[in-house]
Amino acid sequence: MRLSKSFIPTVKETPNDAIIPSHQLMIRAGMIRLLGAGIYSWLPLGYRVMKKVSNIVREEMDAIGGQEFHLPALNPIEIWEETGRVKAFGDSLFQIKNRPLVLAPTHEEIICWIAKNHIESYKDMPQIWYQIQTKFRNEPRPRSGVLRGRQFLMKDSYTLDTSWEALDTSYDLHAEAYKKIFTRCGLKFFIVGASSGAMGGTGSQEFMLESESGEDTLALAEDGSYAANLEIATSLMPEAARVGDGKAITEVHTPNVKTIDELAEFLKVDRSILAKSVVYWADENPVLVLMMGNDELNEAKLQAAVGATWVRPIEDEKLRELTGADGGSIGPVGLKGMKIIADKRLEGANGLVSGANKNDYHLMNIDLQRDCNIDGYFDLRTVQAGETAPNGKCKLRIVKGIELGHIFKLGTKYSDALKATFLGENGEAKPIIMGSYGIGIERIIACHIEQNHDGNGIIWDKAIAPYQIHLIAVSMKSQDVIQTTEHLYDEIQQQKLEVLFDDRQTSPGFKFKDADLLGMPLQVIVGEKNLANGNVEIKIRKSGERLLIPLGQAIGKIKELLA
RNA sequence: CGGGGCGUAGCGCAGCCCGGCUAGCGCGCUUGGUUCGGGACCAAGAGGUCGGGGGUUCGAAUCCCCCCGCCCCGACCA
Structure with a gap:
């Protein structure tokens, strides 16, 4: 491609609306343009990268036996109602105004619909079905360029299996393909x-x-032995x-003591014998949660522990109504009308201090076994750095992280809801066991730039660079x-190498700056002085290294460097 | 949806507080000329519903009200 004839609108100045490097550089390099919040046009240079990444994904999905589909983005809303996901997605599901249709945010329902109609026997499985298509989600707050958009390109695949063991195999195939x-x-x-x-389901991992x-928070062991989303x-x-x-329970007057730190200070005791009580709504039901000392409750863990679809802190007024006291004086002893659960660290503990359900009073020497009805102990605390x-x-x-992909053992949630069953060897109808696996194509691109750029611009890896070579005619x-x-x-x-040729009538400095900004792996620079000695220059974008090569050997050297 | 910021030429911004000549600057763009190894120089140009609507005023980019859009923080994120 000749730069003189191409549409690659590079920008010298950093755009005002972009904060993170990948977003700034994608705009500056003429890859994308904003149309509306979370909605981007992909210009020719960006689209070349998108196609390259898609092809890598496609090759690896095909390599594990995946079959590519092209599925409708417009879906009848009825299907989504059958699985209860119109409600589950809520406002983030785009709905069409003049037809009972939705814009698909993902495709479990449609895959399941096809499977229901055509997968009849255990002999028809396993199947790996995938698609690389645009998804739509009405994100309340799109951000960070293409990292979170309302319309985005995603590879999803779905596996159909006859058993949980077979699902494990399909899942592992995906994990390897993703790597x-x-x-x-x-x-x-x-x-x-x-x-x-x-x-639901039995497990999931994120890449x-x-x-x-990043929008996710992760806990990583320094020796690499452990990595988990903070949610778990x-x-x-x-x-x-x-x-x-x-010892017997005793009540103590604790005026104006509201926080765990104040309580520890007031009673001159260690935080570890304090049991912090917080009350949450879990699907319309109040639940009291006991945490040791100042341990922070992890809402995701709470939600999983109580099996709720949502949790949130209870309102002050409602708290008073249910317990007779304000936050800071709440406790598990003698509390009626709600479930009480506690963090594992407190399992079977005694000698604890907690609120008395009476403002400005606490109880000492609480024995959770003797004095309370604990409905269960769960891991509920949020991990802190340094533990x-x-x-x-x-x-x-x-650390903070960006989610590139997610693999998921779905199980039978959708096959149950949509009655997608098959006949097993003994002639019995069973629900198909499903897995679901996503990759954000645009996130790969943005993340690649996040990890590979410098003050001058992008530094493409040759596998996904829009072109391999940036050829510059200096004069x-x-x-x-x-x-x-x-x-x-x-x-x-x-x-058969891809080359962008800067044949524009413009100054050398301008060409060099653009070349660094666009970031092709190799720059081949032809200047008057070097040419007089029979040489051309090859600059390696990543290292900045410059090689002087006799003209006749240039092609050979280029091929060698790109090999 | 809560909090904050912003909206003036294609891009980046000044002007607004304290209303007043023809709305400015840099980059980019057009034409001509000079340049040609790190975003060149000279000259001449084009380009604006000052986000939109309403109001106050002799007069509004500037003051007041409403709306829209974008960005950031938070909430949310199968």
Whole structure:
């Protein structure tokens, strides 16, 4: 492609609306343009990258036996109602105004619909079905360029299996394919255990990229032995021990003591014998949660523990109505009308201090076994940086991450809802066991730039670079330079290499800056002085290294460097 | 949806507080000329419903009210 004839609108100045490097550079390099919040046009240069990434994904999906579909983005709303997901997605599901249709945010329903109609026997499975298509979600707050958009390109695949064991195999195939995909795209990623959320199922993992711009929080063991989304992360923390032979409960007056820190200070005791009580709504039901000391409650864990579809802190007024006291004086002893659960660290503990359900009073020497009806102990605390990793050998660090992909053992949620069954060997009808696996194509691109750029621009990996070579005619005045670059341009194309040829009538500095901004792996620079000595220059974008090569050997060297 | 910021030429911004000549600057763009190894120089140009609507005023980019859009933080994110 000749730059003089191309539409690659580069921008010198950093756009005002872009904060993170990938977003700024995608705009500056003429890859994308904003149309509305979370809606982007992909311009030719960006679309080349999108196609390359899609092809890598396609190759690896095909390699594990995947079959590519092209599915409708317009879906009858009835199907979504059958699985209860019109309600589950809520406002983030786009609905069409003049027809009972929705814009598909994902495709479990449609896959399941096809399976229901055509998968009849255990002999028809396993199947791996995938698509690379645009999804629509009415995100309340799109952000960070293409990292979170309202319309985005996603690869999803779905596996259909006859048993949970077979699902494990399909799942593992995906995990391996995903590693290859992200590696081929030149990303430094890692895999974390993730929450299954309200989707049910037996497990899920996320492929994450460490980044300050990430929306997820992750706990990572320093020795690499453990990585988990903070929603499910655990650490080794001492549990409360049983002490002495149970003193009787005593009430103490604790005026104006509201927080755990104030309480510890007031009573001159260690935080570890304090049991913090918080009350949450869990699907319309109040639940009291006991945490040790100042341990922070993890709402995702709470939601999973109580099996709720949503949880949120209770309102102050309602709290008073249900317990007779305000937050800070709430406790588990004698509390009626709600479930009480506690963090594992408090399992069976005694000698504890908690609120008396009477403002400005606390109870001491509480024995959870003797004095309370605890409905269950769960891991409910939020892991903090510096805590001991589960293997006991190192510390955990907490980082931000961007989710690139998610693999999910779905189970029978959708096949049950849509009655997608098959006949087993003994003639019995059973629900199809499903898995679902997503990759954000645009996130791969943005993340690649996040990880591979410098002050001058993008640094593409050759696997997904829009072009391999950026050929620069330094001076458009010299006939020698023009003829040589024109000749090189032809030769490179004959070698089936992709080349962007800067044949514009503009100053050398302008061309060099654009070349660094656009970030092709190799720059082939033809200038008058070097050419007079029979040489051309090859600059390696990543290292900045410059090689002087005799003109006749240029093609060979280029091929060698790109091999 | 809560909090904050912004909206003036294609891009980046000044002007607004304290209303007043023809609304400015840099980059980019057009034409001519000079340049040609790190975003060149000279000259001449084109380009604006000052986000939209309403109001106050002799007079509004500027003050008041309503609306829209974009960005950031939070909530949310099968």
